[in-house]
Amino acid sequence: MKVDVIVFECREGSLLQTEAVVTQKKQKVKEQFHLFLTKKRLKATLQRNLILDAFVDLDRPTHMDELYLILRSKHSHIGHATVYRALRLFAAAGIAREFSLGDGLTRYELAGHGKRHDYLVCSDCGTVTEFDNSSIEERQLAVARSMGFTVEALKIELRGVCSRCLTQSG
Amino acid sequence: MKVDVIVFECREGSLLQTEAVVTQKKQKVKEQFHLFLTKKRLKATLQRNLILDAFVDLDRPTHMDELYLILRSKHSHIGHATVYRALRLFAAAGIAREFSLGDGLTRYELAGHGKRHDYLVCSDCGTVTEFDNSSIEERQLAVARSMGFTVEALKIELRGVCSRCLTQSG
DNA sequence: CTAGATGCAAATGCTTTGCACGATC
DNA sequence: GATCGTGCAAAGCATTTGCATCTAG
Numbered sequence: 001m002k003v004d005v006i007v008f009e010c011r012e013g014s015l016l017q018t019e020a021v022v023t024q025k026k027q028k029v030k031e032q033f034h035l036f037l038t039k040k041r042l043k044a045t046l047q048r049n050l051i052l053d054a055f056v057d058l059d060r061p062t063h064m065d066e067l068y069l070i071l072r073s074k075h076s077h078i079g080h081a082t083v084y085r086a087l088r089l090f091a092a093a094g095i096a097r098e099f100s101l102g103d104g105l106t107r108y109e110l111a112g113h114g115k116r117h118d119y120l121v122c123s124d125c126g127t128v129t130e131f132d133n134s135s136i137e138e139r140q141l142a143v144a145r146s147m148g149f150t151v152e153a154l155k156i157e158l159r160g161v162c163s164r165c166l167t168q169s170g
Numbered sequence: 171m172k173v174d175v176i177v178f179e180c181r182e183g184s185l186l187q188t189e190a191v192v193t194q195k196k197q198k199v200k201e202q203f204h205l206f207l208t209k210k211r212l213k214a215t216l217q218r219n220l221i222l223d224a225f226v227d228l229d230r231p232t233h234m235d236e237l238y239l240i241l242r243s244k245h246s247h248i249g250h251a252t253v254y255r256a257l258r259l260f261a262a263a264g265i266a267r268e269f270s271l272g273d274g275l276t277r278y279e280l281a282g283h284g285k286r287h288d289y290l291v292c293s294d295c296g297t298v299t300e301f302d303n304s305s306i307e308e309r310q311l312a313v314a315r316s317m318g319f320t321v322e323a324l325k326i327e328l329r330g331v332c333s334r335c336l337t338q339s340g
Numbered sequence: 341c342t343a344g345a346t347g348c349a350a351a352t353g354c355t356t357t358g359c360a361c362g363a364t365c
Numbered sequence: 366g367a368t369c370g371t372g373c374a375a376a377g378c379a380t381t382t383g384c385a386t387c388t389a390g
Contacts, residue, residue: 211365235354274353276354
């Protein structure tokens, strides 16, 4: 199943990101990646840079196919295997986080996007809306701990119909 | 990737299910399924009954491969396509719920297991522990509603290390 | 120059489908 | 006996891998 995903960002704090902030964030991510490459004696290739640029510029959860299409529209000489490999590398470098929403796709988002992963998935149009609700985490952790579970990651997924689809379909 | 999944059930209320209750639940599910078949003019075949039995007897989240192995060990004449088709049919009949945990597998659980889907996934042994924490739901719904989102399903997924793996590995 | 990266194509693993045969209603 | 289900094998996907070629350090 192929799903087009559009994300409305809705995070606590700054909804409006100034251009300067975006550029700064982008720069920081790139630095982090190149530091990782150097440490691991890996190479900063043209493709890796292009893929990272596209990923950071998109600035929302995405998957290999979307990035591949964007990249191919500009630079025809990139294979999908390279995009897959790059995304896994980004995750290993800690600049991206890998996640899944139950369709067959492996999704990635910029790791800087907060510790929690709360998604509203519209079952009508496939849109993924991200939200952030810190008041829930502590309860979750408490429950888990009481069961002797050491929590590493928390994901909350709500499925339903988004306001736009609700308006359109009646 | 293949993962063995063991589930410790941990639900509010009755942790201990008496044999009578289990049998009753099983009977109810079967009735519901056969009602569905009749309504839709579908057939109650030997295989569908065998698969449903195995699924209900297991009484925990599972996936096609696990059921297939169980069934093949007893009745060698079942193809995996049939198990896949049966599981989808169970979901359509409302007696099973389909979900995913980000590995490549499509999982199913008995639909009667409550409205929420809260999983503790051990990143070490792959064990899926189910839990139920009703105090969280209202908060979730409130957040979603404030964003104009009509919620149909809620899934919470905690990843970490379970107590057993923690003890074993130090 | 050498370890590592790319791109293609082939391989993989889960799931679905086409089709001839078999079972149910 | 018509319709629907099964089992197998083949097809479909997203993703990974093998390998010859290319390139950054």
